Structures are given as C-alpha cells and as structure tokens.
Amino acid sequence: MTQHQCQEEKVWFARTEQPSAATEGLVLKSPKTFRVHTRAYTDPAVFNAEMDRIFNKTWVFVAHESQIPHPGDFQTSYMGQQPIIVSRGLEGEVHVMVNRCVHRGAVICREHRGNVTDFNCPYHGWVYGLDGSLLAMSERREAGGYADDFDAPKGLHRVPRVEVYRGFVFACFDPEVKPLLEHLGRAKTVIDRKLDMSPVGQIEFVSRPYVGRYQGNWKFQAENIVDEYHFMHTHKGFVQLQAKYGQTTGDFDVHKGGSVKAMRKVRFAGVTWDCVNGHGLVETPSGEIDSYLGGEYKEFFQGIVDTHGGEMLASMTGKLSAAIFPNMGLIHNQVRVWRPIAPDMTEVTIYPYELKGAPAGYNEGMLRSQERFYGPAGHGQADDVEIFARNQQGLAGSAVEWLILERGVDTDTQDADGNYKGLTTSEAPQRALWREWDRLMNPKA
Numbered sequence: 001m002t003q004h005q006c007q008e009e010k011v012w013f014a015r016t017e018q019p020s021a022a023t024e025g026l027v028l029k030s031p032k033t034f035r036v037h038t039r040a041y042t043d044p045a046v047f048n049a050e051m052d053r054i055f056n057k058t059w060v061f062v063a064h065e066s067q068i069p070h071p072g073d074f075q076t077s078y079m080g081q082q083p084i085i086v087s088r089g090l091e092g093e094v095h096v097m098v099n100r101c102v103h104r105g106a107v108i109c110r111e112h113r114g115n116v117t118d119f120n121c122p123y124h125g126w127v128y129g130l131d132g133s134l135l136a137m138s139e140r141r142e143a144g145g146y147a148d149d150f151d152a153p154k155g156l157h158r159v160p161r162v163e164v165y166r167g168f169v170f171a172c173f174d175p176e177v178k179p180l181l182e183h184l185g186r187a188k189t190v191i192d193r194k195l196d197m198s199p200v201g202q203i204e205f206v207s208r209p210y211v212g213r214y215q216g217n218w219k220f221q222a223e224n225i226v227d228e229y230h231f232m233h234t235h236k237g238f239v240q241l242q243a244k245y246g247q248t249t250g251d252f253d254v255h256k257g258g259s260v261k262a263m264r265k266v267r268f269a270g271v272t273w274d275c276v277n278g279h280g281l282v283e284t285p286s287g288e289i290d291s292y293l294g295g296e297y298k299e300f301f302q303g304i305v306d307t308h309g310g311e312m313l314a315s316m317t318g319k320l321s322a323a324i325f326p327n328m329g330l331i332h333n334q335v336r337v338w339r340p341i342a343p344d345m346t347e348v349t350i351y352p353y354e355l356k357g358a359p360a361g362y363n364e365g366m367l368r369s370q371e372r373f374y375g376p377a378g379h380g381q382a383d384d385v386e387i388f389a390r391n392q393q394g395l396a397g398s399a400v401e402w403l404i405l406e407r408g409v410d411t412d413t414q415d416a417d418g419n420y421k422g423l424t425t426s427e428a429p430q431r432a433l434w435r436e437w438d439r440l441m442n443p444k445a
Helices: 003-015 044-053 180-195 218-224 236-249 260-267 298-308 310-317 360-373 380-395 428-441
Strands: 027-030 033-037 060-064 073-079 082-088 094-098 113-115 134-136 161-165 168-172 210-214 271-274 280-284 319-324 328-331 334-342 345-352 402-404 420-423
Touching (some): 044 334, 060 073, 082 168, 094 161, 180 310, 180 328, 210 380, 218 334, 218 428, 236 260, 280 428, 319 428, 345 360
Antiparallel strands (some): 027 033, 033 402, 082 094, 210 345, 280 319, 319 328
8 A cells, every 4th residue: 555545545534533522421421310311313413423423433234145156246334424345355355445536536336246357447448356366457657548557446445344253244444443352242142042042053045035114214214123122002903913823823922922912022021232332132931932942843953952041932932122333233032223314214124034054944934024014014013103204203393302212221120241120111122222332432531
C-alpha cells in the first residue's frame, strides 16, 4: 500500500471518532432507573453517529458460510450503510470488502449472490479479484490513459477484521476491535445450542429469505426479538387462533400452549439476560421432552439426548432467542438481520435455516411453521411491523421525552462476568442493547 493510500485509510477511520454532543445524555441509568430519550430513535444526527460509532466500530454479522460454499461464490450485504461484498477465495478463504469501485465510486455488484471469477465494474471496466485486489484497469495507456508512474490503488477497500464462528461470518472496520469470541460472550451459548441440534453441528441457509421494510427505527427490531412481554398483547389474534386450533394449523410445536392460560404460563417461565457487549437473550426450556422422545422424530431427538443430555434438549426445544448486537437475531429456526436505512426506515431479512443431517420432514415442518408466523402472509411479522410504525409515529411528537425500560430492573441479578439475569418478562435484554449503545456512542463520557 502506498503512503498516499495509508494516509487515506487513517483519515477515513479518524473521521469516525469525532465526538458529538447530539448523542450525550440520551440514556439515563441508575439502580432503579433506566430511560431512553426519544431522540435516540428519531434524530438524524444520532442516526449518522450510529453508523460511525457502532456499525464501523464493532462486529457486524455479514453472511453465513453456507451462502458462499464454493470458490468464486459471493454474497452482497451491508455494514450499517456501507455496501459490502462477502466472497469465497480460491483457497476457501472468506473476504469482505466495500462494494464500491475505487475509481469513480460505482457499486460493483447489485446481485444478491452469485459465482464469478472476478468482479468487473460496469462503469469503466476496472477488474478486481475475489479478494478485492485490482487486476486490471481498462485501456490503461490508450488515448489519454494513465502515466507509467500513476499511483494505482491496491484494490477494493478491504474490511480489516473478519472472523467466523461456526459458520457465522462477522466483520469490523476497526482493526483494533476485540476478538469475536470475546464480543459474543454469553451469546455464544445460544448459537451453540441452536447448531448442536444438528447431528453434525451445522446449519444451512437453503430457502429464500423473507425481505421486508418497516417505517421505524432499527433498534425496535433489536429490542423486539427478545421481548417476551409483548407477545400476549401484540399477537393477541394469533394467541386466540392457537388456543382454538392448536397444532392443526401447522405450528409444529413452536408456540407452546393449548389455551390462552397455558400460553401465558409458558411465556412467564424461564429467564432473560442483559449481556455485556449489548446482547439480549431469552431462555425458556420446554416443560417436558417425553413428547419429543416418543414422537415421529424420536430417533433424532434421542440422538440429541445421547450427545448433549435431556436438559439441553429441553433448552433447545423451548424458547431460545438472542439479539446479537448490533444487527443479528436468532429465534426458532431462523437468522434475522436488520439493516438501518434512515432513522425511520429499516430493512429486515429473515433467513429460515435447516439443520444439516436432521430428518427432511423435521426441517420441512419448521419451515412451514416459519411461513405460518413470520412469512409475508403470516401473523407475527405483520403485527410487529405495525407496532414499530406506531412507535415511530408516537415518537414524532415532542411533548413526552423519555421511554421507560425499567421492567425487572429491581429483580435482575448480576453474575461474575457482568451479565444481568432477569425474570422472563424483564426488560433486561432491551437494557443490554442500550448499555452498549451508550458506551459506543459516548466513549469518553
């Protein structure tokens, strides 16, 4: 890399570290108080600061390895508002680079995924390798071309830190960021339990994802996926449907409880977690595992017991969800990714996954259940995005400044690692997000 290019890298990264008074004092924390100011969801200056101080400074989920299994495979994605390409090199290595030609700024790839031998800019024909290196400049010396001593760029902007955990690819623009495993902390246990349901410990993104947008801030989705408090109210219509028809509508035992009372009992069991580094978790073990061990897929579930034990099977088949800060969620058999577009606009992509090596009928049943609740014609997703839009509409007014996130604040207990353990409907998972948000947005506070 030339001296000029090194200076550009330093200037780009230094720009992200400029402080701003717009983000100070937006989270109030004390032993009995936890409140968030309306501006944290609505202010364009706050949103712009989030792109720099959060999405450029911490680990962001960008792809799963099953999306790029072969050399030359690529997947386009975003880190905040930075368009990126995730590619598989000829030796199997994973590369992450900014999806922007270094010549005149055109996006190199608009396709969501594909397989190529190189990346060719459609504007002026500059060619880049699978690792982003500059391979060729079209007509380099012809008809007013470039001088022999032209300071050619090295290639596409490479994201300096890329790490993979059990197939999940994360990247970070900060070369000094802490190791990924340290960032994941206790949230790693949810990933492990999800994947350990597979006989070979792997998942695959096989089905096409659901992609949708809602008129609301990105943090609503991050808060909601680990919010047990809302279910009986926001999804009241689904609860009543489930109470009347039960499994006959194809739930595949995902939402447990044969009556409103039984569903409430399930929802008010288990624990929540406010984890360091911003991750929120919900853990509600299945009340019993005999139905799994005596049912259609008993051999599959017995294999889990033999390998991991009955207690772990109960955890795996219960409610087990995570919001991994800042942009990824795990719930049931899906990975959910949210992308901030504007203070009041968010894109959500839901990837149903299959357990590699599990019975085909089990994977199909879980997919049908995903369609039933989360798909475009499902119940849950429509309910949630309506609430997000209502939230954003309510926050447009200025008469009330603060949102209250204090449910369970007096009953949460802190462990030796700094994580807070809460009761099932505690807002501990939501407070996790805001603790890390405040730490990154106001590093010198």
